[in-house]
Amino acid sequence: MSKLSGNLNGLKPNQLKKLKSLSEKRVRNDSFITHDIARNFCEISRELSRQVGATIDRSGYIHHLIVGTDSSIQIPFLDRIRTSQSRLRGLRLFHTHIKDDPLNQEDLTDLVLLRLDYITAAVVDEQGLPKYYYSSHINPDPNSENPWVILPRVYPGQIQEGFLTEVLELEAEFSSHKSELKESQKTNRAFLVGTYEPRTQKRSPESSLAELKELCRTAGIHVVDQYYQKKAPDSSTVVGKGKLQEIMLKAVQKDVELLVFDLELAPAQAKKISDTADLKIIDRTQLILDIFAKNAKSRDGKLQVELAQLKYLKGRLSELDDNMSRLTGGIGGRGPGETKLEIGNRRVGERINRLEQELKSLRKRRELNRKRRTRNEIPVVGIVGYTNAGKSTLLNALTHSEVIAEDKLFATLDPTTRRVRFPEEREIILSDTVGFIHDLPPELSNAFKATLEELGDADLLLHVVDVSNPEFIQQMEAVDNILSSLDLNKVPQLVVFNKVDSLISQDKEIPSLDGLFISASSGSGLEALLDSMEKHLWNSDAIEARNELRKKKQEIPELQLLPSDSGFVDGMEDENLLRKFH
Numbered sequence: 001m002s003k004l005s006g007n008l009n010g011l012k013p014n015q016l017k018k019l020k021s022l023s024e025k026r027v028r029n030d031s032f033i034t035h036d037i038a039r040n041f042c043e044i045s046r047e048l049s050r051q052v053g054a055t056i057d058r059s060g061y062i063h064h065l066i067v068g069t070d071s072s073i074q075i076p077f078l079d080r081i082r083t084s085q086s087r088l089r090g091l092r093l094f095h096t097h098i099k100d101d102p103l104n105q106e107d108l109t110d111l112v113l114l115r116l117d118y119i120t121a122a123v124v125d126e127q128g129l130p131k132y133y134y135s136s137h138i139n140p141d142p143n144s145e146n147p148w149v150i151l152p153r154v155y156p157g158q159i160q161e162g163f164l165t166e167v168l169e170l171e172a173e174f175s176s177h178k179s180e181l182k183e184s185q186k187t188n189r190a191f192l193v194g195t196y197e198p199r200t201q202k203r204s205p206e207s208s209l210a211e212l213k214e215l216c217r218t219a220g221i222h223v224v225d226q227y228y229q230k231k232a233p234d235s236s237t238v239v240g241k242g243k244l245q246e247i248m249l250k251a252v253q254k255d256v257e258l259l260v261f262d263l264e265l266a267p268a269q270a271k272k273i274s275d276t277a278d279l280k281i282i283d284r285t286q287l288i289l290d291i292f293a294k295n296a297k298s299r300d301g302k303l304q305v306e307l308a309q310l311k312y313l314k315g316r317l318s319e320l321d322d323n324m325s326r327l328t329g330g331i332g333g334r335g336p337g338e339t340k341l342e343i344g345n346r347r348v349g350e351r352i353n354r355l356e357q358e359l360k361s362l363r364k365r366r367e368l369n370r371k372r373r374t375r376n377e378i379p380v381v382g383i384v385g386y387t388n389a390g391k392s393t394l395l396n397a398l399t400h401s402e403v404i405a406e407d408k409l410f411a412t413l414d415p416t417t418r419r420v421r422f423p424e425e426r427e428i429i430l431s432d433t434v435g436f437i438h439d440l441p442p443e444l445s446n447a448f449k450a451t452l453e454e455l456g457d458a459d460l461l462l463h464v465v466d467v468s469n470p471e472f473i474q475q476m477e478a479v480d481n482i483l484s485s486l487d488l489n490k491v492p493q494l495v496v497f498n499k500v501d502s503l504i505s506q507d508k509e510i511p512s513l514d515g516l517f518i519s520a521s522s523g524s525g526l527e528a529l530l531d532s533m534e535k536h537l538w539n540s541d542a543i544e545a546r547n548e549l550r551k552k553k554q555e556i557p558e559l560q561l562l563p564s565d566s567g568f569v570d571g572m573e574d575e576n577l578l579r580k581f582h
Contacts (some may be wrong), residue, residue: 005076006067007050018044019052023065027056030161032120033094038156039132042487044126045096053095058117058164063091070098070182075110086176087255088167088369092118099123103150109245112147112252113278117167137166138174139253141438147253178255185222191251192216192226194262195233205230205437205473211438212262212284214388219291224254233263236272248277260287267316284439285312300362307355314348379537380429381420382455382491384483385464386475387435390498392416393465394520395432398530422534431458436479455486460536461493464520467511468502492536496529 002023008016022044034427045052051068055075066073073095093116100123111119118137125131135151179188192212196205203540205228213223227247229239237244238261252258258280259273265283274281282290289312292305395401399418417431433455455461462478465472476495483489495515501522503510509515516532518525 002054002062002065004065004067005078006074007069008067011048011067015044015048019067020064021064022052023054025062027060027062027094028161029058030164031159032092032118032163033122033133033159035130035156035159038094038122038133041094041096042122042124042130043128045098046124049098051096051098053093055091055093058090058167066095068095072106075114078097078114082244086476087115088117088171089115091116092120094120097121097123097134100131101452102153103136107580108136108148108150109249111136112249113245115278116253117170118163131174132156133159137170140170140177142254144253148248170420174255187256188221188258189224190216190221190258190260191247191254191256192223192227192228192260192262193239193247194226195238196228196230197232198230203471204475208262208438209473212287214259215284215287215291218286219294221258222261223260224256225250228262236269237276238265238269238273241276244273244276248279250301251277251279254519258282259303268561270316288437288440300359303355303358303362307352307359310348310352310355314345314352358510378427378429379531380431380457381460381462381537382431382433382458383462383464384433384455384473384479385435385462386466386479387437389435389464389466389475390520391432391435391464394462394496394498394518397520397523397526422530426534426538428533428537431455436482438474438478440482452494455488455491458491460533461488462533463493463495465495465497465515466499467497467517468499468506468508494532494536500524514564 004016004019004023012018022037022040025037025040027037041052043053048067049070051070051073053066053068053073053075054062055066055078056062056267064076068074075093076420078089078091091114093110093114103119103121107119107121110116115138118135120133120135122133123131133154133156134147134153137151139149192209194205194209194212196208201208207466209226209228213226216223227239227243235241237437239247247259250256256279259277259282261281261283263283264285265273265281265558266425270281270283289305289309292301293309296302296305361552383395385391395416395418399420401418417429420428420430422428461483463476469475480489495513497513497515498519498520500510500517501519501524516527516529522528
């Protein structure tokens with residue numbers, strides 16, 4: 001049954017009756033409109049001096065009958081879930097124009113954003129009859145300049161059959177363009193969107209978007225295009241209403257389903273953009289959280305990611321309705337009690353408290369590991385650096401391990417330690433950590449502080465730098481800033497410039513910088529790195545500093561070390577080992 005909506009104020013009962021009767025009519029499915037029904041629309045439109053329109057499905061049934069003003073109509077909310085996987089919604093819009101005007105920008109925008117089969121406007125003459133028709137449909141060519149095709153004006157006697165066949169041919173053309181894409185490019189297609197205020201931006205928009213693109217690649221998102229502005233973000237839609245509309249039109253044309261924003265959206269911004277766009281909206285924080293959730297393997301890592309996700313979610317809960325509010329107090333209830341929003345907030349808060357308690361327990365276990373190593377006088381070397389700098393690859397190369405190492409951002413999240421043996425019966429514990437990144441979300445930064453605190457007991461930090469990245473200087477600064485925030489800048493540090501083989505393959509000069517140049521993947525420069533580590537760890541000053549530190553450490557009972565081929569693994573990977581210690 002069709003719904004009547006729109007500007008119904010001031011209408012007489014007989015006019016409402018005419019509209020109801022009109023909504024019950026059925027249009028022939030092989031024509032965008034029939035002359036008789038078009039005449040009925042025009043007559044009532046002239047009588048009301050308002051535009052009148054209808055959304056019609058492919059079977060000819062009217063879903064919504066809409067009454068507007070003298071210059072526009074407001075299309076009601078249409079369900080986003082379509083019945084097929086096609087590009088078109090399966091509805092066409094027919095409406096009247098009181099003035100002798102063709103389809104305007106608002107009409108064409110609605111056509112594209114709502115993915116309508118067709119849009120047709122009938123110009124009403126002075127007698128209340130259709131004078132002629134203007135029609136348009138979405139352009140199936142994704143590379144065309146305009147996302148719509150405006151058809152020639154048609155007079156009432158020129159209406160032809162074959163409308164449904166034309167719509168099906170359009171969908172077939174949409175499908176053919178999509179079939180030409182690679183399999184990885186067919187799903188999770190996205191536009192990147194960013195705004196950068198020149199006065200506060202430390203990096204160029206190009207480098208920031210390049211990093212966001214790498215994050216998308218890690219998350220399995222195919223980036224189709226990117227848009228950015230050099231100005232302060234708009235408080236409502238980030239990029240402004242006009243630019244957002246332009247992006248959304250291109251998104252429909254390019255078959256894009258995601259908008260990824262290179263900033264953390266405020267809850268009100270996310271809601272405003274989501275209401276405007278028939279697309280999925282995610283921001284930089286959500287993207288990083290998703291990658292962390294995908295890559296976390298240990299119990300420790302999963303708890304930290306869940307905690308970060310809940311803290312991000314807590315401020316973004318919204319109350320859709322309060323019909324199912326929990327009624328409390330008195331016979332029958334004397335008030336709404338807790339609404340759904342309050343219940344959601346309370347449950348999220350309770351879960352956050354439970355996770356924080358579990359993480360405190362795991363933190364104590366990591367402290368036990370650190371005390372055990374101090375007790376046995378084993379130096380600890382922490383590997384730090386920007387994400388995808390090659391930290392896990394270096395750990396594998398030095399310890400002959402098989403820690404996951406991929407050319408992706410945040411491929412390794414769980415802190416991992418391995419033992420390295422030197423000549424003269426010397427040993428060190430080599431600890432790999434989560435990679436750093438510019439503007440790490442506060443929720444994740446706080447969640448992983450406990451993990452990174454282990455670096456405070458390190459005797460040496462290896463700062464691994466991807467020297468092949470054009471932005472490696474800025475990446476070094478970002479890592480140094482994070483280390484300073486954790487009060488780790490006083491720990492001795494050895495800068496290791498990795499991926500020199502990439503520089504050589506690109507015929508680029510190796511920069512003259514103070515540090516060691518290696519290639520963890522090929523093994524070049526590793527012997528010099530081991531020699532340098534040995535000199536830093538076993539010189540007289542370093543030994544004296546370690547002895548002084550051990551005196552300050554709290555004494556713990558003797559623990560029997562268990563043999564292990566690959567050393568010790570921190571976090572929940574140690575859990576069985578720790579139980580044997582107890």
